[in-house]
Amino acid sequence: MSEATAIPGSMPGALPGTGSARAPVRASARAPARARSRSSYLTGPFAMPFGVFMITFVLILAHQGRLLELTFMPMGVAVSFWLYRRYPAHYLSFVCWLFFLTPEVRRFADYYNGVFNSTSIIMTTPIFAACVSGLSMVLNYRQLGQRRAAPLLMMLIAVMYGYVMGVAQFGIMPATFTVIGWLQPIFIGWYIQLNWRLYPLFRRVLFKTFIYGTILMGFYGIYQYVSPPPWTVFWLVKSGMDSSSGTPVPFGMRICSTMNSTGPFAITMMVGLLMSLASRSKMKIAAGVAGVPALLFTAVRTSWGALVIGLIYPLAMLDVRSRLRLVMAVFLFAGLCTPMLMIDQISAPIVRRMSTIGNLSDDNSFQARQGFYTNFSAIAEESFAGHGMGSTGLASKLADPHAQIIASLDSGVVDVMWVLGWPGGLLYVAGLFALLWRAFLASLSRPGDRFAISGVGAAISILAIMVMIDTMQGASGMYFMFGVVMPVIGVRYAQEQQRRNLAIGRARKREAA
Incomplete structure (x- = not known):
């Protein structure tokens, strides 16, 4: 089969979620937003997600935590499958929103149950x-x-190698629990690549998702910082996270907003701000007002630095006009947030945290990670073949208690080498850098595509954080795939449009002759 006939949109009988040309997908891809009636928002791709939101909201108001715990995951996965079949771009948006909001739903369920559930099934919803x-x-x-x-195939082979090693050493349950998190970004990247014909729709929907997500989570995070709600206090105390997230009192905690912890939330705010800066929407002002303070209140220094890294790439790659707009947006965000930092209760913790950047000798977390890299050669030698999936993280709780396991590793690089070993680790890293290199070349060829260039900047930032934590799983792994796959399909879509326009022009010349 030639490449032309292998395109998902041209395969007869293909599943709609893989890019088939069914009417709902074509209509949503071609019809401009203003031409669609308002009623379509309740009958089109928004109907089922709106139903999940309403059912969840009613159960929370009715204090039915147990029922919410039993129904949320099946509802979320069922709606995801429906969107996957009919509306690929909105499927990605819905998955993003599940990552954004699911931990908060879990907190409500636990709070109204009166019991903290350390293995809540609700938390599996976005991954599934x-x-x-x-x-x-x-x-x-x-x-x-x-x-x-x-590149995706290399990563897939590396992950499956780690899975086989994990099954052999720790059993099928721990290995399977872990491999789902490793595979999820690869699946998302493949799904985007198959639906390349929908690039304009992907761009529009994901822009809105990150802008409105940043606004909602940012303002809620500010509220959480100023006046922690009781369900957040209950969750922090019962989970034991108050030791790392601070005291759950006004101005005394590191916020996580609607997400599970400060780290994932800080990465999400970083990506949301980078995408907001690239948008032409007026709502990006609200996203900046909400997102910048929320990112500061997380007190996650790696994400602060990663945001700077993520800004450098668009400034270097964009055309002159887009570059000036980006600089103006950065100064606007900074100017809008300056008055808030004049309040001592707000500015004091941030200044104190920033002061530790230049004093790393007294930083316990930095010293711990430095120890990992100092002993990296010993770790690499010990794990040459890899320990496999299930040897680290939460899955280690399911493993044999007598097996050699590590509860967590404060380094994504060490985690990859420990789990996959040299054979799988080198293959996995090669796939990551191949994706990033293709995205760089794609963004270089289209300096006017701010979405693609900002996405590459976000991907570079996420990869840079790998020295601290493993960012290739969960929500951050999905954001990375957005950043490295979207520019490539954008180039492919533009080339296809150019070929189509040339063919139309030649056909018109023949008709005129």
Whole structure:
């Protein structure tokens, strides 16, 4: 089969979620937003997610925490599958919103149950919803042989190597629990690549998702910082996270907003701000007002530095006009947030945290990570073949208590080498850098595509944080795939449009002759 006939949108009988040309997808891809009636927002891609929101909201108001715990995950996965089948771009948006809001739903459920559940099934909802996209890999496995699939295929082979090693050493349950998190970003990247014809729709929907997500989570995070709600206080105390997130009193905690902890929330705010800066929407002002203070209140220094890294790339790559707009937006964000920092209760913790950047010798977390890299050669030698999936993280709780396990590793690089070993680790890292290199070349060829260039900047930032934590799983892994795959399909879409326009022009000349 030639590459032209292998395009998902041209395969007869293909599953709609893999890019088939069913009417709902074509209509949503071609019809401008202003031309659609308001009623379509309750009958189109928003109908089912709105239903999940309303049911969840009613259960929270009725204090039905137990029922919420039992119903939220099935509802979320069912709606994800429906969107996957019919509306690919809105499927990605819904998965993002699940990552944004699911931990807060879990907190409500635990609070109204009166018991902290350390293994809440609610928390599996976004991962399972994201893994629905794995069906596209199963149904289009033949396309894994194409050259454009090579980076994702390398990562997939490396992960499956780690899975086999994990099953052999720790059993199927711990290994399977872990491999889902590793596979989820790969599935998302593959799903986006298959639906390349929908690039304009992806860009529009994801812009709105990150802007409105930043606004909602940012303002809620500010409220959480000023006046911690009781369900947040209950969750922090019962989970034991008050030791790392601070005292749950006004101006005394590191915020996580609606997400599970400060780290993932800080990365989400960083990506949201980078995407907001690239947008032409007027709502980006509100996103900056909400997102900048929220990012500061997390007190996550790695994300502060990563935001700077993420800004450098667009400033270097964008055309002159877009570069000036980006600089103006940065100064606008900073100017709007300056008055708030004049309040001592707000500015004092931030200044105190910033002062530790230049005094790393007294920083316990930095010293611990430095110890990992000092002993990296010993760790690499010990784990040459890899310990496999299930040897680190939460999955270690499911493993044999007598097995050699590590509860957590404060370094994404060490985590990859420990789990995958040298064979799998080098293959996995090669796939990551191949994706990033292709995205760089794609963004270089289209300096006017601010969405793609900001996405690459966000991907570089997420990769830079890998020296501290593993950012290739969960929400941050999905954001990385957005950043490295979207520019590539953007170039492919632009080339296809150019070829189509040339063909139309030639046809019109023949008709005129």
